[in-house]
Amino acid sequence: MPTSNRDAAVETEPSAATSAETTSSPWTTVLRVVLAIAIPVAMVIAFWWAFGFLRRTDANRLLIVLVAIVVGVGGVFFVFWAMDRLVDYLPRRLSESVRPYVFVGPALVLLTVFLVYPVINTIIVSFKDPNSANFVGLDNYRFVFTDPSMLRSIRNTAMWIVLVPLVAVTTGLGFATLADRLRHGEATAKSLIFLPMAISFAGAAVTWRLIYSYTPEGFGSNIGLLNAVKTGVFGGQPVAWLSQQAWNQNNFYLMVIMVWVQTGFAMVVLSAAIKAIPDEIIEAARIDGATEFQVFRRIIVPSILPTIVVVTTYMVINAMKVFDIVFVMGNAEANHTEVIAERMIRWFFIQADDGRGAAIAVVLFLAVIPVMVWNVRQFREQESIR
Amino acid sequence: MRARVTAVLAVAAVIAAGCGGSSSGGKGTTGNGKLTGTIVMMSAAQQNEAAAYQQIFDKQINAKVKYKATVESLSDFETQFQIRAKSGTLQVAAAPQPGALPKLADAGQIVSLESLGFNIDELNSLVGKSFMDLGLYKGQHWGLPTNINLKSMIWYPKKAFDAKGYQVPKTWDDLMALSAKIKADGSTPWCAGYESGSATGWPATDWLEDIMLRTAGPDTYDKWWKHEIPFNDPSVKNAAELFGKVMFTPGWVLGGAANSTNINFADAPKPMFTSPPKCWLLKQANFIAAQFPTTAKPGVDYDWFEVPPIQQQGVLYGGELTVVGKNANKAVAKDFLTRFIAQDVQCAMGGVPASSRISPNINVQQSCYVNPILGQSSTVLTGALKDGTGRFDASDLMPAAVGSGAEWTGMVKYLRQGPSSLDSVLASINNAWPQ
Numbered sequence: 001m002p003t004s005n006r007d008a009a010v011e012t013e014p015s016a017a018t019s020a021e022t023t024s025s026p027w028t029t030v031l032r033v034v035l036a037i038a039i040p041v042a043m044v045i046a047f048w049w050a051f052g053f054l055r056r057t058d059a060n061r062l063l064i065v066l067v068a069i070v071v072g073v074g075g076v077f078f079v080f081w082a083m084d085r086l087v088d089y090l091p092r093r094l095s096e097s098v099r100p101y102v103f104v105g106p107a108l109v110l111l112t113v114f115l116v117y118p119v120i121n122t123i124i125v126s127f128k129d130p131n132s133a134n135f136v137g138l139d140n141y142r143f144v145f146t147d148p149s150m151l152r153s154i155r156n157t158a159m160w161i162v163l164v165p166l167v168a169v170t171t172g173l174g175f176a177t178l179a180d181r182l183r184h185g186e187a188t189a190k191s192l193i194f195l196p197m198a199i200s201f202a203g204a205a206v207t208w209r210l211i212y213s214y215t216p217e218g219f220g221s222n223i224g225l226l227n228a229v230k231t232g233v234f235g236g237q238p239v240a241w242l243s244q245q246a247w248n249q250n251n252f253y254l255m256v257i258m259v260w261v262q263t264g265f266a267m268v269v270l271s272a273a274i275k276a277i278p279d280e281i282i283e284a285a286r287i288d289g290a291t292e293f294q295v296f297r298r299i300i301v302p303s304i305l306p307t308i309v310v311v312t313t314y315m316v317i318n319a320m321k322v323f324d325i326v327f328v329m330g331n332a333e334a335n336h337t338e339v340i341a342e343r344m345i346r347w348f349f350i351q352a353d354d355g356r357g358a359a360i361a362v363v364l365f366l367a368v369i370p371v372m373v374w375n376v377r378q379f380r381e382q383e384s385i386r
Numbered sequence: 387m388r389a390r391v392t393a394v395l396a397v398a399a400v401i402a403a404g405c406g407g408s409s410s411g412g413k414g415t416t417g418n419g420k421l422t423g424t425i426v427m428m429s430a431a432q433q434n435e436a437a438a439y440q441q442i443f444d445k446q447i448n449a450k451v452k453y454k455a456t457v458e459s460l461s462d463f464e465t466q467f468q469i470r471a472k473s474g475t476l477q478v479a480a481a482p483q484p485g486a487l488p489k490l491a492d493a494g495q496i497v498s499l500e501s502l503g504f505n506i507d508e509l510n511s512l513v514g515k516s517f518m519d520l521g522l523y524k525g526q527h528w529g530l531p532t533n534i535n536l537k538s539m540i541w542y543p544k545k546a547f548d549a550k551g552y553q554v555p556k557t558w559d560d561l562m563a564l565s566a567k568i569k570a571d572g573s574t575p576w577c578a579g580y581e582s583g584s585a586t587g588w589p590a591t592d593w594l595e596d597i598m599l600r601t602a603g604p605d606t607y608d609k610w611w612k613h614e615i616p617f618n619d620p621s622v623k624n625a626a627e628l629f630g631k632v633m634f635t636p637g638w639v640l641g642g643a644a645n646s647t648n649i650n651f652a653d654a655p656k657p658m659f660t661s662p663p664k665c666w667l668l669k670q671a672n673f674i675a676a677q678f679p680t681t682a683k684p685g686v687d688y689d690w691f692e693v694p695p696i697q698q699q700g701v702l703y704g705g706e707l708t709v710v711g712k713n714a715n716k717a718v719a720k721d722f723l724t725r726f727i728a729q730d731v732q733c734a735m736g737g738v739p740a741s742s743r744i745s746p747n748i749n750v751q752q753s754c755y756v757n758p759i760l761g762q763s764s765t766v767l768t769g770a771l772k773d774g775t776g777r778f779d780a781s782d783l784m785p786a787a788v789g790s791g792a793e794w795t796g797m798v799k800y801l802r803q804g805p806s807s808l809d810s811v812l813a814s815i816n817n818a819w820p821q
Contacts, residue, residue, distance in 0.1 A: 130820070131493050214648055216641030218574070218657045218664040240648040243802070331586035333791070334647070334798035346584075349468045351786045352489055353820075 032089055039082050047075065079106065119365070126358035140359035150360070153338035156251055160258075160322055160339060165315035168259045169308060172266025177296060179267070180274055190271065194264035201261065205328035208257045212241040243335050251337050257325050262318065266311050273304035306382050313375040320368055340364050424454045425718050427708070428470070428479035430463035431743070432676070438738040446731045453718045455726075464790065471495040476711030478719055480532055483782040484520040484707050485789050487528045496709045498526035502720045512727065513746040514771030520778055521707045529707025530723055531746040534771075536763040537592050537671045537702040537779060541655065543663045544689040552666075558600070558696040562631070568666050569637045576632060576639045577665035578646040579654030580801065587794030589651045590629075590801065591781040592702065593669060596693045597625040599700035599777050607700075611780040613819055617788070618812035626812065628696070630805050640665040644802045652677045658688070669693065671704060672763045673742040684759045692766070701770040704779040705746060736760065748772055785820050792818030 050071040054064055083102045087095045125132045126140055144150050175193055179186050196204060213224035215238070222228065227238040244250050277300060285295050301308070323341040332338045332346075340360060348357025429436060436459035443455045460466050464483070470476040471490050481487065490496045499506065499521075506527055510518050513531045521529035540561075542554075550571070555561040565575040580590045599607050602621040609615045610622060633643040640657055641649065651674075657664035659679050668674070675684070682688055692699075708726075710719045725731060732745035736754035744760055748768045755761035770776030781789040796815040800807055 131489060133492075216645040216649060218640045219579075219649055219653055220656060240645065243648055327584060330581065331584055331795060331798060333795040334586055334802075345465075346791075349465050350584075351791055352468050352486065353787065 036086050036089055040086075043075075043079065043082065047071065050075075122358045122361050122365075125354050126362045128355045128358075130353040130355055132354040132358075136355060140355045141363075143356055144359050144363055149333050149338055150343060152336055153340050153343045156248075156336075156338060157320060157322075157340045159248070159251060160255060160319040161316050163252075164255050164258050164262070164319040165312045167255075168262045168315055169266050169270075169312050171259070172263045172311070173270050173301075173308070175263070175267045176271035176274055177300065179271060190264075190267060193267055196261045197264045199261060201258070201322070201324040202328055204257050204261050205325045208260075209329065212253060214238055214240040214242075216240075242330055245336050248336070250335055254325050254329055254337055258319065258322060262315055266315070269311050270304060270307060273307040274300060277303045306378065309378050310375070313371060313378070316371050317368060320364070320371070340367075421718055421721055422452045423715055423718060424456065425715065425722050426477045427455065427457045427722075428463065428467060428476070429457055429459055430461075430480070430482060430706075431457070431459050432740075433459050434740045435459070435676075435738070435742065438740045439735060442731065442734050442738065446734055447722065447725050451721065451725075453715075453722070455722050471711065474711070474713045476709075477714040478708060478710055478722065480706040480708045481529065482704065482706050483786070483790065484529060484778065485783045485785055487521060487707065487709065488523045489786075490709065491523050491526075491528045495712055496528055497712055497714075497716065498528050499530060500526050502710060502716055502723075504530070504720065504724075509727075512748065514748060514774065516774040516776065517705070517746055517771055517778070520783065529709045530727060532706055532708045532723075532727060533743045534703055534705035534746040534767050535671045535673055535742075535744055536767055537704055538596050538693040538700070539670065539672060539690045539763070540693055541658070541668045541670065541674070541688055541690045542666055543658050543687065544685070545687055546661070546663050547666065547689075554691045555694050557694050558628075561694050565632070565635070565638055565667070573662070574637060574640045574665045575667050577654050577658050577668040578633070578639050578641075578643075579649035579651045580647050580798065581650045585790070585794060586647060587796075587798040588781065588790075589654075589670060590797035591789075591793050592671065592779065593629045593632075594622075594625055594797070595777075595780045596669070596700070596702050597628050597696065598622065598780070599702055600693070600696035600698060601625055601628065603698060604700065604775070604777055607777055607780065611783045613784075617793075617816035617819070618809070623808065623812060626800070626808055627805070630800070630808065633801060634805055643804070647798045647801050672744065672760060675757065675759050676740075676742045684757065690759065690762075701766060701776040702779065703767055703770065703776050704782060736764075746771065787820055788815060788818050 050067055053059065053067055054071075056064075080103070083105075084099070087099050087102050089095075090098060127135050127137065128140075129136050175190075179189050182189060199207070210223065211225045213222070214227060215222045215224075222231070222238045224238070224241075226241060230236070231238055241253055242250050244253075281303075282295055282299055285299050290298070321341045322339055323345060326332050326337055326339050326342045327345070329335075329337065332342055341364060344357055344360040344364060347353045347360060351357075429439075431439065436457050439457045443457060447455050467476070467479050467481060468486075470479070471493075472495065474495070476495065487496070491498070499509070504527075506518070509527075509530065517531045517534070518527060521527045521531075542552075552564060552567070553560075555564050568575040580587055582588055595607075598610060598621070601624060602610070606615065606621055610617075610619070615621070633639055633646070639646055646654075651670070654670065655668055655674060655677055658666065658668055659682055678688060692701075708723065710716065710723075727747060729747055729749045732747045732750045733754035735741055735743065736745065736750065737756050739756055741757070742760070744764045744767060745754075746767075748771055750764065750768075752761040752765050755764060767776065781793050783789065784793070792815045796811045800811045803811075
């Protein structure tokens with residue numbers, strides 16, 4: 001008896017629901033359509049208000065942060081939820097083919113507005129005068145490839161691209177391999193090396209300014225760590241490290257900072273890759289009589305090569321757009337430590353020459369493309385192996 | 387995959403930046419015509435200075451009006467100023483480089499004093515026509531002078547100076563003789579520091595301008611910054627050589643000329659206040675007094691004299707022209723600036739102990755300044771403004787590519803590489819002039 005009772009309940013409920021639906025069907029449809037229109041409209045109004053509010057300078061900072069979080073996180077969620085509901089009301093066959101575009105749509109719109117459009121506009125501006133009013137042909141590009149300071153920035157950036165990833169990945173790989181052998185304290189050792197990763201480039205540069213600090217005689221005591229080591233161990237006079245131009249050495253002092261920040265990242269990623277190598281392979285190699293170096297060269301490195309490539313690419317791109325370190329460390333032009341991104345900011349914002357700034361930006365953009373293509377190709381290859 | 391993550395982050399960053407920057411038709415315009423809302427004045431003033439000015443704004447302006455004026459202190463003023471002007475979020479800014487204004491005016495990013503409804507004749511009599519004319523472009527005035535500082539100053543440690551029996555030099559030759567005498571007495575005459583981050587080299591340009599004004603005269607000086615004579619003209623070279631004489635004579639500069647480019651300009655006065663002083667003379671504008679030890683008393687422990695005449699005398703000054711952005715509430719901006727430049731507010735600002743600013747309002751009396759040094763400077767400056775003999779810092783009048791680029795870098799190279807580099811340095815500065 002209980003069974004039949006439950007059956008009855010199960011049967012009646014849906015039918016009741018359907019009957020309710022069918023009886024109030026026209027109203028529900030109207031309501032739904034109204035809702036489907038009203039919700040986006042309300043959303044637009046809410047966003048409009050929120051963006052206006054966020055721009056107010058006199059509002060409570062905490063409140064602004066709160067609104068930004070609620071609108072930013074909740075808003076995005078709500079947009080997708082509302083769009084999804086909207087699609088539900090379309091005829092079933094149509095809705096399923098439309099749904100993917102609805103999900104991808106906002107991202108595509110954002111990409112177009114904030115990435116594609118600026119790229120095209122920058123290219124156009126790069127052919128114009130400082131006020132981006134009149135076209136000047138190739139003048140700005142002629143400047144990029146003839147100005148001595150620009151040429152130096154290109155040369156310096158090339159050095160950054162080669163040296164920073166090379167040193168950072170090599171030391172990172174060394175640390176990862178050696179830390180893997182540690183019996184105790186592997187986590188501590190790795191944490192210490194990873195720590196600088198938490199510091200922004202600008203912050204790291206300010207810290208390193210103190211290390212390179214130099215005070216000429218008569219202006220107080222030298223507080224720089226490097227000068228303390230230099231005068232303490234080797235004797236002699238303190239040195240103004242950041243203006244030492246012989247063999248471009250001050251460029252290398254700046255690169256050290258980025259290496260210091262990024263080695264930890266390389267180490268952590270490579271360490272994870274090393275740990276993923278099956279023990280059997282390494283053991284088999286050892287049984288076959290391979291030395292430790294052979295294991296490293298012929299087993300470990302080939303196994304983690306894809307990871308090394310990814311880490312290196314990431315660093316190449318980072319080195320290519322380095323700006324803060326150079327900018328914080330004094331007059332780049334007088335010290336001959338210019339890099340492309342630094343020149344771009346200087347010409348665009350400080351010298352207020354839109355055309356030249358944009359032309360430098362385009363050159364930088366073109367230089368990044370091969371690295372990107374290479375990276376994507378590498379990624380595809382990895383995917384196809386899987 | 388990493389690249390993908392980076393790309394997503396980059397997009398996020400761009401979105402964030404885009405949200406911050408967009409503003410056309412923003413709040414600023416909504417209250418047009420009504421004297422309500424807020425107005426923000428960007429300034430390169432130090433934090434503590436700005437905080438003191440805010441108190442004066444609150445008491446003397448905000449208490450009397452329905453809008454609220456705030457002062458914002460920015461250490462990277464030049465960059466932020468350009469960014470805000472471009473993005474249209476600029477309200478009011480006290481810009482230290484009149485040379486940047488024509489470009490902003492051409493781009494329609496700032497509005498002229500005429501279009502704000504100012505009476506130019508009144509302003510001319512208030513701050514002097516010569517200063518007002520620095521903001522003159524295409525027949526309109528684009529900036530209101532709100533701050534002035536005296537550059538033609540040489541500081542010395544008075545107590546030790548007098549004890550040694552040194553005399554304040556009356557001529558350039560006296561100054562050179564004094565330098566030689568200090569060196570002969572076993573000390574170093576000049577303190578010098580030209581480091582200033584990415585603006586390293588700017589204090590050296592003041593030297594060049596002061597000497598240029600005294601050797602070539604005001605007319606050639608005007609031709610120089612207007613580029614009617616080339617930057618490597620013989621008159622400029624002559625001035626640079628006189629500057630080089632001071633810098634490159636062995637034993638005249640503490641640490642040597644090359645090292646002066648590694649010493650922050652704010653640290654340059656330090657050795658002057660040791661006992662005995664390690665250097666005795668420092669050429670720097672009045673605002674450097676803020677960097678002196680707080681225990682040192684003006685007029686007792688230190689004092690200043692004007693850079694002495696060479697072939698003639700001159701007064702070199704720097705200052706700020708305050709501009710109004712295109713999207714600012716114009717009625718509020720005009721009302722605010724009118725109150726701000728008025729004698730009572732300007733006089734009150736002189737009463738701020740943290741202040742290192744001098745009012746360009748020629749009616750503001752010496753007695754307004756709690757700092758006697760500022761008071762003395764103000765008398766020199768208002769005199770020069772009244773008779774129009776003063777000249778503005780040339781590097782701030784030149785296009786940014788020269789005045790805040792090639793010239794700074796050029797001076798650093800000259801100081802580091804020595805007298806033989808002068809010709810190539812001047813030629814490269816001349817080449818940097820926008821065509």
